[in-house]
Amino acid sequence: MTRRKIALISTGGTIEKTYDELSGVLANHVSVLDVMLASLELRGVEITRVQLMNKDSLEMTAEEHTLIAETALRLAEEHAGVVIVHGTDRLAVTGHRIVELGTPGAPIVLTGAMRPYELRSTDALQNLTEALLAVQLVTPGVYVAMHNQVLRFPGVIKDRALGTFVKDPA
Amino acid sequence: MTRRKIALISTGGTIEKTYDELSGVLANHVSVLDVMLASLELRGVEITRVQLMNKDSLEMTAEEHTLIAETALRLAEEHAGVVIVHGTDRLAVTGHRIVELGTPGAPIVLTGAMRPYELRSTDALQNLTEALLAVQLVTPGVYVAMHNQVLRFPGVIKDRALGTFVKDPA
Amino acid sequence: MTRRKIALISTGGTIEKTYDELSGVLANHVSVLDVMLASLELRGVEITRVQLMNKDSLEMTAEEHTLIAETALRLAEEHAGVVIVHGTDRLAVTGHRIVELGTPGAPIVLTGAMRPYELRSTDALQNLTEALLAVQLVTPGVYVAMHNQVLRFPGVIKDRALGTFVKDPA
Amino acid sequence: MTRRKIALISTGGTIEKTYDELSGVLANHVSVLDVMLASLELRGVEITRVQLMNKDSLEMTAEEHTLIAETALRLAEEHAGVVIVHGTDRLAVTGHRIVELGTPGAPIVLTGAMRPYELRSTDALQNLTEALLAVQLVTPGVYVAMHNQVLRFPGVIKDRALGTFVKDPA
Numbered sequence: 228m229t230r231r232k233i234a235l236i237s238t239g240g241t242i243e244k245t246y247d248e249l250s251g252v253l254a255n256h257v258s259v260l261d262v263m264l265a266s267l268e269l270r271g272v273e274i275t276r277v278q279l280m281n282k283d284s285l286e287m288t289a290e291e292h293t294l295i296a297e298t299a300l301r302l303a304e305e306h307a308g309v310v311i312v313h314g315t316d317r318l319a320v321t322g323h324r325i326v327e328l329g330t331p332g333a334p335i336v337l338t339g340a341m342r343p344y345e346l347r348s349t350d351a352l353q354n355l356t357e358a359l360l361a362v363q364l365v366t367p368g369v370y371v372a373m374h375n376q377v378l379r380f381p382g383v384i385k386d387r388a389l390g391t392f393v394k395d396p397a
Numbered sequence: 398m399t400r401r402k403i404a405l406i407s408t409g410g411t412i413e414k415t416y417d418e419l420s421g422v423l424a425n426h427v428s429v430l431d432v433m434l435a436s437l438e439l440r441g442v443e444i445t446r447v448q449l450m451n452k453d454s455l456e457m458t459a460e461e462h463t464l465i466a467e468t469a470l471r472l473a474e475e476h477a478g479v480v481i482v483h484g485t486d487r488l489a490v491t492g493h494r495i496v497e498l499g500t501p502g503a504p505i506v507l508t509g510a511m512r513p514y515e516l517r518s519t520d521a522l523q524n525l526t527e528a529l530l531a532v533q534l535v536t537p538g539v540y541v542a543m544h545n546q547v548l549r550f551p552g553v554i555k556d557r558a559l560g561t562f563v564k565d566p567a
Numbered sequence: 568m569t570r571r572k573i574a575l576i577s578t579g580g581t582i583e584k585t586y587d588e589l590s591g592v593l594a595n596h597v598s599v600l601d602v603m604l605a606s607l608e609l610r611g612v613e614i615t616r617v618q619l620m621n622k623d624s625l626e627m628t629a630e631e632h633t634l635i636a637e638t639a640l641r642l643a644e645e646h647a648g649v650v651i652v653h654g655t656d657r658l659a660v661t662g663h664r665i666v667e668l669g670t671p672g673a674p675i676v677l678t679g680a681m682r683p684y685e686l687r688s689t690d691a692l693q694n695l696t697e698a699l700l701a702v703q704l705v706t707p708g709v710y711v712a713m714h715n716q717v718l719r720f721p722g723v724i725k726d727r728a729l730g731t732f733v734k735d736p737a
Numbered sequence: 738m739t740r741r742k743i744a745l746i747s748t749g750g751t752i753e754k755t756y757d758e759l760s761g762v763l764a765n766h767v768s769v770l771d772v773m774l775a776s777l778e779l780r781g782v783e784i785t786r787v788q789l790m791n792k793d794s795l796e797m798t799a800e801e802h803t804l805i806a807e808t809a810l811r812l813a814e815e816h817a818g819v820v821i822v823h824g825t826d827r828l829a830v831t832g833h834r835i836v837e838l839g840t841p842g843a844p845i846v847l848t849g850a851m852r853p854y855e856l857r858s859t860d861a862l863q864n865l866t867e868a869l870l871a872v873q874l875v876t877p878g879v880y881v882a883m884h885n886q887v888l889r890f891p892g893v894i895k896d897r898a899l900g901t902f903v904k905d906p907a
Contacts, residue, residue, distance in 0.1 A: 241421060246518070248511050248560050251411060253423065268690055270731055271716030341418050346515050348416070350608055356696045359715055364704040375699055376611030390418050391610055438860055440901055441886030520778055526866045529885055534874040545869055546781030561780055581761060586858070588851050588900050591751060593763065681758050685856050688756070730758050 231307035231363055233272040235260075238295055238321075239281040240314025242340035242351045255281045259344050260312060263355055271363050277302065284314025284321075284339075292317070296324040303331040308362035312355070315339040315385055318371060319392070322380040325369045336362045337371045341390045350374065401477035401533055403442040405430075408465055408491075409451040410484025412510035412521045425451045429514050430482060433525055441533050447472065454484025454491075454509075462487070466494040473501040478532035482525070485509040485555055488541060489562070492550040495539045506532045507541045511560045520544065571647035571703055573612040575600075578635055578661075579621040580654025582680035582691045595621045599684050600652060603695055611703050617642065624654025624661075624679075632657070636664040643671040648702035652695070655679040655725055658711060659732070662720040665709045676702045677711045681730045690714065741817035741873055743782040745770075748805055748831075749791040750824025752850035752861045765791045769854050770822060773865055781873050787812065794824025794831075794849075802827070806834040813841040818872035822865070825849040825895055828881060829902070832890040835879045846872045847881045851900045860884065 237243065237260050244253040258281055264274065279298060280291065295311065302309045309331070313321055318337050325335060338358035344351040354373045361372040369380040374391045384395045407413065407430050414423040428451055434444065449468060450461065465481065472479045479501075483491055488507050495505060508528035514521040524543045531542040539550040544561045554565045577583065577600050584593040598621055604614065619638060620631065635651065642649050649671075653661055658677050665675060678698035684691040694713045701712040709720040714731045724735045747753065747770050754763040768791055774784065789808060790801065805821065812819045819841070823831055828847050835845060848868035854861040864883045871882040879890040884901045894905045 246423075246512060246516055249557070251423070253416075253421070267693055268714040268731070270714040342416060345517055346416055347517060348515065352692070353607055353696050356693050356715075357700050360697050360700055360712070360717070361704065363715075364701065364717060372700070374608040374610040375696075375703075377700070377704060387419070391608070437863055438884040438901070440884040522862070523777055523866050526863050526885075527870050530867050530870055530882070530887070531874065533885075534871065534887060542870070544778040544780040545866075545873075547870070547874060561778070586763075586852060586856055589897070591763070593756075593761070682756060685858065686756055687855055687857060727759070 230271060230273040232275065233359070233362055234275045234277055234302040234306045234309045236277045236279050236295065236298060236302070236309065236311045237281065238279050238284070238311065238313050240284050240312065240339045241343050242312055242354070243281060244343040244345065246345055253343055253345070255283060263344055263352060266352065267356060267359070269359065272359055275306065282314075284317035287314075287317050287320075292321050292324045293328075295321050296328050299325055299335050300329045300331055303333040303335055306333060308333050309335045310358045310362050311335065311337045313337050313339050315341065315392075319383055319385055322369055322371060322383060326380050331367055331369065333367050334362050334365045335369045336365070336377075337369075338373050400441060400443040402445065403529070403532055404445045404447055404472040404476045404479045406447045406449050406465065406468060406472070406479065406481045407451065408449050408454070408481065408483050410454050410482065410509045411513050412482055412524070413451060414513040414515065416515055423513055423515070425453060433514055433522060436522065437526060437529070439529065442529055445476070452484075454487035457484075457487050457490075462491050462494045463498075465491050466498050469495055469505050470499045470501055473503040473505055476503060478503050479505045480528045480532050481505065481507045483507050483509050485511065485562075489553055489555055492539055492541060492553060496550050501537055501539065503537050504532050504535045505539045506535070506547075507539075508543050570611060570613040572615065573699070573702055574615045574617055574642040574646045574649045576617045576619050576635065576638060576642070576649065576651045577621065578619050578624070578651065578653050580624050580652065580679045581683050582652055582694070583621060584683040584685065586685055593683055593685070595623060603684055603692060606692065607696060607699070609699065612699055615646070622654075624657035627654075627657050627660075632661050632664045633668070635661050636668050639665055639675050640669045640671055643673040643675055643707075646673060648673050649675045650698045650702050651675065651677045653677050653679050655681065655732075659723055659725055662709055662711060662723060666720050671707055671709065673707050674702050674705045675709045676705070676717075677709075678713050740781060740783040742785065743869070743872055744785045744787055744812040744816045744819045745822070746787045746789050746805065746808060746812070746819065747791065747822045748789050748794070748824070750794050750822065750828075750849045751853050752822055752864070753791060754853040754855065756855055763853055763855070765793060773854055773862060776862065777866060777869070779869065782869055785816070792824075794827035797824075797827050797830075802831050802834045803838070805831050806838050809835055809845050810839045810841055813843040813845055816843060818843050819845045820868045820872050821845065821847045823847050823849050825851065825902075829893055829895055832879055832881060832893060836890050841877055841879065843877050844872050844875045845879045846875070846887075847879075848883050
């Protein structure tokens with residue numbers, strides 16, 4: 228059985244937020260991505276971890292969106308696919324930036340979460356599971372995989388009221 | 398088998414905080430106490446629920462501390478015990494206020510949590526379990542039950558560095 | 568946003584086993600599939616539930632394998648895809664039976680679990696998540712989706728030592 | 738803050754059963770007690786672990802009940818309390834055996850579970866929490882702490898229909 232070599236870029240976002248007892252808030256300090264990965268049975272992929280940053284995407288600069296996009300495109304040349312864990316608020320900015328900068332030779336799949344992994348009611352494991360499967364099944368291109376659907380960039384936006392991603396009707 | 402009639406006063410605090418997807422913060426809006434109670438097997442007590450308020454104890458006024466104290470003392474006359482779920486930051490203020498206002502005829506046990514029930518790593522269930530058992534075993538008086546220990550008022554303070562309650566060494 | 572109409576056939580297996588306190592064993596009595604579905608955010612599919620049976624696949628008769636296969640092929644004519652929840656021990660028997668009986672007009676994806684949903688360490692949610700995503704992404708045919716990989720029938724067998732499915736090297 | 742020195746004797750039972758993927762059954766092989774202890778915040782006690790055996794109590798011999806009883810009585814001389822984790826089916830046999838063999842100088846509290854720790858719906862953490870608190874609050878004697886009640890031996894029996902312990906009405 229040959230496993231696909233996948234690069235997993237982590238950038239932070241709600242999915243990786245942990246709870247600080249003293250301040251009583253959820254913030255991006257330590258990555259819980261490895262805990263999540265350990266809880267899944269991954270027979271299809273062999274993962275290379277790339278920890279690029281760990282921040283709320285609302286605080287990302289234009290340079291950081293570009294850095295993530297360029298890193299993903301470069302890794303897509305040497306891997307069978309790339310998964311990016313990203314804050315949902317600016318996930319679409321990074322998705323469109325990748326499309327602007329190049330045409331990837333392998334699938335690049337972004338994902339995130341509306342509720343941190345630390346919560347009982349998290350959607351983090353579902354979304355990470357979906358991204359790690361979708362990256363094996365779709366054709367080269369840029370996608371978001373989350374909440375049981377895979378959408379292709381460009382033309383993807385976050386619907387704040389629904390708390391998920393949709394195709395831009397415009 | 399006779400079950401002890403216990404009054405359970407909820408006032409809010411970290412233990413009851415839930416996650417708001419839109420704002421991304423943990424806040425006191427709906428009570429998760431009933432969900433917690435449903436997950437426990439309670440053979441020893443018969444609970445009367447008294448929802449007094451649902452707020453972060455840092456925002457409690459002096460009048461509210463007095464209201465909680467008076468309510469607890471009144472309920473202690475008609476019940477075999479009283480449990481109060483309370484924010485930990487000002488839990489000791491309410492505990493000392495009860496002691497100032499009267500001598501209860503039944504045990505009054507305060508409890509809370511450092512990490513909300515909604516978190517995987519919560520201490521809420523442990524502390525609620527302990528309060529509901531301690532109230533059956535201790536003599537009339539005012540106590541905090543949390544983190545595997547029962548401490549009697551007066552002279553109890555929150556140790557912020559340890560994230561728990563201790564006897565005031567002063 | 569148009570959601571794909573998916574038929575979800577449940578047949579039992581480890582994934583649906585629940586714990587009986589009196590006998591102390593895990594068995595197939597009530598379906599926990601609806602609890603699992605409620606814990607996922609399903610934006611891509613609209614599910615029609617078909618509860619065919621609830622049994623350990625080791626106890627399935629040849630007639631029952633055929634019944635499942637015929638039901639799946641029939642439902643594949645009226646739906647955009649079919650997911651079958653199945654015990655892993657005989658999952659490959661049903662998969663091959665479908666291939667023998669016809670060529671589906673839509674994807675048919677089988678899945679199951681090595682550890683029941685009731686266990687903390689279950690793989691049930693991961694596998695159900697994968698089946699419900701794969702059925703939207705693959706071409707018409709018969710597959711198993713589990714443990715982060717999607718394998719196409721025929722030629723799929725359960726590797727008992729690994730506790731997962733692999734392509735038959737023969 | 739002085740923590741009470743407590744001996745924790747583990748003997749097996751449902752509370753410690755783990756799942757074997759190959760056979761599909763829950764059995765006593767490895768102890769999950771340390772995992773449970775790590776998930777609790779224990780400020781009141783300092784625990785000495787004594788792993789005596791790990792078996793279903795239905796398989797305990799008379800000699801084994803006596804061994805547990807004698808071990809508990811001996812440890813009660815050097816500790817502020819003793820907690821025994823035990824299968825519920827024969828828990829009362831061991832409880833009565835301790836009472837027959839001696840009068841402990843410290844509280845001895847037995848506990849167990851109806852549903853293994855490995856299950857989402859376990860009562861193991863609740864019962865362990867209760868035993869570790871009760872042992873600090875009750876007077877010297879032999880007790881079972883479980884399901885929010887503390888009952889004193891002799892005269893305690895398991896009510897199989899209720900799935901809990903009660904005082905023998907006889």
